[in-house]
Amino acid sequence: MVIESKINDEISKIILKNNKVSVEILNLGAIVEKINVEDRYGNKENIVLAYKDEESYIENPSSLGSIVGRVAGRIGKGSFKLNGINYELDKNNNGNCLHGGYKGFSKKIWDYSYSEDEEKSTAIFTSFSKDGEGGFPGNLKVQVTYSLEGDKLSIEYRASSDKDTVVNLTNHSYFNLSGNNKRNVLEQKLYIDSDKICELDKDLIPTGEFLSVEKTPFDFRKLKKIGEDINKNHLQLEIGSGYDHPWVLNKKGDFDAILVDEESGRIMKVKTDQKAVVCYSMNFPDELPLENGKVAKKHDGICFETQNLPVGYDDCFLDGIILKKDEEYYQKTTFEFEYM
Structure with missing residues (x-):
């Protein structure tokens, strides 16, 4: 089932719904506002952080639920070189470019369409970034498709440009399986299929070096409480005031990451075709009220x-995000919801 509603003249909400899960998405930033799933007792609650009112998403300093890009994460010194040309970008984060700059996709009103059949409901969001916006080259067309099928939510990303450019899109939802943010995530258990992380400098920017997770607080190769080691004496934790690192995925198992809340019984399994997952433990929350007030x-x-x-x-990982003229960028991530 798909339900459409209007928040105001510009902002609309699309709800993808079946008897197991409902997903509420705004055309502002293609934001996932809510994901409602049952706990072991049959109580259906929201498992992502949501602001109290939709107007708060216009500012959205924490990028709650939004599609971020053109390039997710931080680009050191707000510049990069491509095909011998140096591109100066928006410097919106301590002299660096974060999540595409001041006018990234999280701030845009997206066009949308939707469809449904007996098995699946789908919402397709499209947006555009003109050549030079934020300092990036190329007129970039982007499409993000949310599909709900049973207990699985998949997000597919597509992009194309009329010039060689760089693209690295992601969704910035904050998950909390307790339901309606009843408890923080420190007691929830996390698994990440990864042997190494990217080393970060003091500005949370990858240095180009990798660090083994072996015998460190970053080892989540077995289910472990998020809060078990988060306050340990480790330089990388001190830099980020918690976890905010790219884990390089091994791609060995059925899932790349798993989150478990034993009290509610909820389980979320993550599968992606991407090389890494940045797990950010909300170390610097903003001051806007959430849905629970x-x-x-x-x-x-x-x-x-x-x-x-x-x-x-110094463009240490630039090669992995180059999108050639008239080629297609594509990635897919699936979130699967269960309960004990």
Whole structure:
């Protein structure tokens, strides 16, 4: 089932719904506002952080639920070189470019359409970034497709440009399986199929080096509480005031990441075709009220930003996100919801 409603003259909401899951999406930023799933007792609750009112998403300093890009993450010194040309970008984060700059896709009103059949409901969002916007080259067309089928929500990303450019899109939802943000995520258990992370500098920008997770707080190769090691004495944790790192995925198992809340019984399994997932433990919450009327607190949610490796400093991972003229960028991530 698909339900459409108007918030105001510009902002609309699309709800994808079946008897297991409902997903509420705004055309502002193609934002996932709510994902409602049952717990072990049959109570259906929202498992992503949501603002109290939709107007808060216009500012949205934490990028709640939004599609971020052109390039997710931080580009060191707000510049990169492609085909011998140096591109100066918006410097919207301490002299660096974060999530595409001041006019990234999280701030745009997207066009949309939707469809449904007996098995699946789908919403397709399209947007455009003109050549030079934010400093990036190429007229870039983007399409994001949300599909709900049974207990699985998939997000497919497509993009094309009339010039060689760079693209690295992701969704910035903050998950909290307790339901309606009843508890923070520190007691929830996390698994990540990864042997190494990207080292970050003091500005949270990849240096180009990798660090083994072995015998560190970043080892989630077995289910472990998010809060078990988050306050340990480790330079990388001190830099980010928690987790905010790209884990390089091994691609060995059926799923790339798993989140478990034992109290509610909810389980979320993540599968992606991307090389990495940035898990961000909401270390710097904003001051806008959430749907429960409370202001978000540190570690109230955790992001699973599936993507290719962030650009970092000195274009260290740039090659992985180059989109050639008239070629198609594509990626897919699926979230599967269960309960014990």
